[in-house]
Amino acid sequence: MNRTAITVNRPRDEVQRLWLTPERRPEYIAESGATVTFSDAPGDRGTEIHVDLGDEGGRLAGTAKMLTGRGAPPLAKVKDDLRRFKQLVETGVISRSDAVPEGELAERKLKQRPAQPLEQDELEKAGVS
Amino acid sequence: MRATVWSGRNTVQVENVPDPKILEERDAIVRISSTAICGSDLHLYDGYVPTMKRGDILGHEFMGEVVEVGRRVDNLKVGDRVVVPFPIACGDCWMCKHELWSLCENSNPNAGLAEKMFGHPTCGIFGYSHLTGGYAGGQAEYARVPFADVGPIKIEDDLDDEKVLFLSDIFPTGYMGAEFCDISGGESIAVFGAGPVGQFAIASAVLLGAEQVIAIDQYGYRLEMARNRAGATDVIDFSQDADIVEQLKVLTGGRGPDAVIDAVGLEAAHGHGALHAADRMKQASRSETDRGHALRDAILACRPGGIVSIIGVYGGLMDKFPTGALMNKGLTIRTGQCHVHRYLKPLYEHVREGRIDPSFVVTHRLGLDMAPDAYETFKHKQDECVKVVLKP
Numbered sequence: 001m002n003r004t005a006i007t008v009n010r011p012r013d014e015v016q017r018l019w020l021t022p023e024r025r026p027e028y029i030a031e032s033g034a035t036v037t038f039s040d041a042p043g044d045r046g047t048e049i050h051v052d053l054g055d056e057g058g059r060l061a062g063t064a065k066m067l068t069g070r071g072a073p074p075l076a077k078v079k080d081d082l083r084r085f086k087q088l089v090e091t092g093v094i095s096r097s098d099a100v101p102e103g104e105l106a107e108r109k110l111k112q113r114p115a116q117p118l119e120q121d122e123l124e125k126a127g128v129s
Numbered sequence: 130m131r132a133t134v135w136s137g138r139n140t141v142q143v144e145n146v147p148d149p150k151i152l153e154e155r156d157a158i159v160r161i162s163s164t165a166i167c168g169s170d171l172h173l174y175d176g177y178v179p180t181m182k183r184g185d186i187l188g189h190e191f192m193g194e195v196v197e198v199g200r201r202v203d204n205l206k207v208g209d210r211v212v213v214p215f216p217i218a219c220g221d222c223w224m225c226k227h228e229l230w231s232l233c234e235n236s237n238p239n240a241g242l243a244e245k246m247f248g249h250p251t252c253g254i255f256g257y258s259h260l261t262g263g264y265a266g267g268q269a270e271y272a273r274v275p276f277a278d279v280g281p282i283k284i285e286d287d288l289d290d291e292k293v294l295f296l297s298d299i300f301p302t303g304y305m306g307a308e309f310c311d312i313s314g315g316e317s318i319a320v321f322g323a324g325p326v327g328q329f330a331i332a333s334a335v336l337l338g339a340e341q342v343i344a345i346d347q348y349g350y351r352l353e354m355a356r357n358r359a360g361a362t363d364v365i366d367f368s369q370d371a372d373i374v375e376q377l378k379v380l381t382g383g384r385g386p387d388a389v390i391d392a393v394g395l396e397a398a399h400g401h402g403a404l405h406a407a408d409r410m411k412q413a414s415r416s417e418t419d420r421g422h423a424l425r426d427a428i429l430a431c432r433p434g435g436i437v438s439i440i441g442v443y444g445g446l447m448d449k450f451p452t453g454a455l456m457n458k459g460l461t462i463r464t465g466q467c468h469v470h471r472y473l474k475p476l477y478e479h480v481r482e483g484r485i486d487p488s489f490v491v492t493h494r495l496g497l498d499m500a501p502d503a504y505e506t507f508k509h510k511q512d513e514c515v516k517v518v519l520k521p
Binding site: 007009045046076079080083086087090091092093094095096097098099100101103104106108109112113114115116117118119120123128 | 132134146147148149150152153154155180182183184185186201219220221222223226234235236237238239240241242253256259262263264265266273275276
């Protein structure tokens with residue numbers, strides 16, 4: 001399965017417009033060469049975003065993974081991007097916890113920090129503050 | 130700051146950790162004045178909830194004073210006294226817009242983990258494993274509260290902490306359990322478990338107009354509290370007679386209760402030694418995570434066409450779930466982590482009007498540094514412990 005989808009609680013024109021703005025544009029998906037389609041969700045629930053990585057699992061993702069031999073599977077990275085986009089569009093912020101200061105991140109799944117506040121230098125390292 | 134951290138099965142320690150900081154514009158920092166140990170914390174303490182990590186700060190029932198707010202928090206200011214609901218909810222997603230706060234789609238930054246366990250992620254929760262986000266909890270001197278513009282309720286009366294602290298979890302949780310029962314007057318309701326949540330489920334069922342409320346537990350002192358303080362009309366002590374289902378039938382003229390509330394969850398105890406041992410062994414060998422005597426009995430006892438309300442916490446899988454009884458008796462199951470935000474204002478109003486004083490469950494008041502002893506006392510039901518409040 002190389003497809004995934006998420007529903008964002010906003011009208012389609014707004015979602016499509018934000019998807020293309022530099023501040024909101026999901027970088028990984030954009031660079032992966034995936035096919036992205038938008039449709040109205042039923043029952044006034046906003047907009048469905050469908051991402052299809054194709055048979056290769058996305059050209060850039062596949063190559064990067066092959067070259068470095070590490071990194072999370074492409075679909076997991078796509079899901080990260082979609083969740084962050086949804087969070088930013090719906091709430092205006094990224095959900096960050098002490099264990100996952102960067103926000104949803106596939107690489108963090110197996111390398112969680114303990115759930116206790118970070119020191120200033122750790123926060124800077126995680127790109128927060 | 131000082132904080133209660135999980136350091137392995139059956140071990141918590143109070144340690145020095147960094148102070149929390151504002152990470153996003155919708156955060157606030159709260160200096161905690163009172164915090165409590167929840168029965169569901171014991172599931173973490175006992176090691177039944179996966180994805181705990183050494184160093185995790187525990188605690189999801191807390192209140193205190195706002196000491197810092199992010200730029201987009203316009204409803205709170207420094208100095209406000211607040212109670213913080215245990216589910217973290219954004220207020221913007223479809224779930225939040227439909228008052229399903231504990232199913233918030235945006236507040237769990239470990240959504241990928243949760244999705245693997247449950248099919249879909251659920252909300253972030255303070256101090257409650259990495260499956261619910263890996264947020265530091267409130268058994269500490271300070272806590273960072275995300276989406277502070279949505280969750281915390283301001284307390285503007287001079288009511289004691291203990292009268293309002295339980296708005297954070299156990300009072301709304303018990304209330305939701307009773308509300309699930311569709312009480313319109315005259316019903317018989319059975320409440321499995323007379324711990325703190327059970328006490329509030331009983332009190333709420335009485336408040337909503339149930340005629341008969343039956344408390345079930347194995348500790349006499351808890352049943353006494355259920356009868357004398359929460360308002361139970363009948364009690365069943367299953368340490369005396371393990372056949373709960375038959376006793377419930379007798380108490381309800383053979384009909385069975387109209388609705389049953391499971392306020393026990395995944396560490397149920399049982400009067401039948403052999404059955405208990407079998408479940409306990411499966412849990413230890415990790416072939417079953419949830420020990421389900423209470424829920425099984427609840428389903429068997431419920432009258433045909435009745436409601437099974439599950440507010441006790443479960444985490445994984447259970448064996449011998451009585452699907453036959455469930456289906457053939459046409460029962461309705463209602464369950465979930467409490468949508469606390471929905472109940473904050475109405476229940477605060479009940480407290481202000483004096484219709485209920487939630488502090489009746491408190492049996493132990495200790496300093497935060499006593500948390501390790503408090504967990505032991507609570508776990509082993511020593512010293513007639515029902516509810517522990519910690520003062521940082």
